[in-house]
Amino acid sequence: MKSRSGKNGAPKSRSGRKNQSAGRSAKSGGTTAQRLAELKQRVCVANLDLVRRGLVIETWGNASALDADTGWVVIKPSGVDYAQMRPEDMVVVDLGSGVVVEGSLRPSSDTATHLVLYRAFPGVGGIVHTHSLHATAWAQACRPIPALGTTHADYWNGSIPCTRPLRPSEIRDNYEANTGRVIAEAFQGRRPLEVPSVLVASHGPFCWGPTVEKAVENAAVLEFVARLAEESLRLQSKLPEMPKPLLKKHFNRKHGAAAYYGQRHPSSANL
Numbered sequence: 359m360k361s362r363s364g365k366n367g368a369p370k371s372r373s374g375r376k377n378q379s380a381g382r383s384a385k386s387g388g389t390t391a392q393r394l395a396e397l398k399q400r401v402c403v404a405n406l407d408l409v410r411r412g413l414v415i416e417t418w419g420n421a422s423a424l425d426a427d428t429g430w431v432v433i434k435p436s437g438v439d440y441a442q443m444r445p446e447d448m449v450v451v452d453l454g455s456g457v458v459v460e461g462s463l464r465p466s467s468d469t470a471t472h473l474v475l476y477r478a479f480p481g482v483g484g485i486v487h488t489h490s491l492h493a494t495a496w497a498q499a500c501r502p503i504p505a506l507g508t509t510h511a512d513y514w515n516g517s518i519p520c521t522r523p524l525r526p527s528e529i530r531d532n533y534e535a536n537t538g539r540v541i542a543e544a545f546q547g548r549r550p551l552e553v554p555s556v557l558v559a560s561h562g563p564f565c566w567g568p569t570v571e572k573a574v575e576n577a578a579v580l581e582f583v584a585r586l587a588e589e590s591l592r593l594q595s596k597l598p599e600m601p602k603p604l605l606k607k608h609f610n611r612k613h614g615a616a617a618y619y620g621q622r623h624p625s626s627a628n629l
């Protein structure tokens with residue numbers, strides 16, 4: 359892995375990567391190269407969207423996407439100013455080995471967490487991490503977000519879990535990979551695509567989805583729902599979780615096998 363990062367020398371490295379990219383295109387075929395270029399564009403836009411939606415300040419967030427055919431993960435570079443970020447700055451990492459296969463900037467420091475999650479959660483195509491205010495407040499309180507109403511149930515089929523704290527040895531060695539492992543542990547018995555978010559204890563949220571765009575949307579709605587739950591519990595501190603039948607109704611009408619929310623069903627036009 360190359361150690362250079364940040365803005366210094368960016369123009370030189372850009373042209374260097376361009377050549378490297380062109381060589382790889384010839385080797386792996388136009389279709390793969392085009393798809394990778396498109397994925398870099400989408401991952402760059404997703405990272406910028408996190409800032410635009412007020413979910414990330416400074417450089418406290420990252421988004422990635424998986425190309426399932428090649429097993430390559432496209433992820434934001436580490437510590438690069440969002441104002442300077444370009445699609446060609448995105449780093450391509452091999453899902454199996456974790457080795458950088460394209461790009462000369464260092465990948466996000468949370469890359470190992472993303473890789474563990476892609477390996478553990480089949481069907482996930484995009485992952486987002488933020489330190490958005492309200493979701494992070496729940497993570498710092500080490501509390502799962504209970505399903506209190508239909509806004510929550512439209513996105514999550516149950517409460518949003520919080521991980522157990524990492525042990526000192528898990529913090530000392532392989533911290534980022536161990537963060538992914540405690541998330542996977544929290545999802546034993548849960549379907550990750552039905553509960554596409556987690557709170558990492560004393561840290562913050564990770565969200566995912568079949569695409570990186572969906573992961574960004576989930577991160578934005580999570581922030582809203584986290585705040586909404588705080589407001590509800592402020593009004594009624596002993597509020598129980600919403601009735602299960604209502605939770606199932608709302609989740610399944612958008613996500614179940616017989617989903618009918620939106621424009622696919624004539625009767626849903628005025629929902």
Ligand SMILES: [Zn+2]
Pocket residue numbers: 487488489561562
């Ligand atoms: Zn973080």
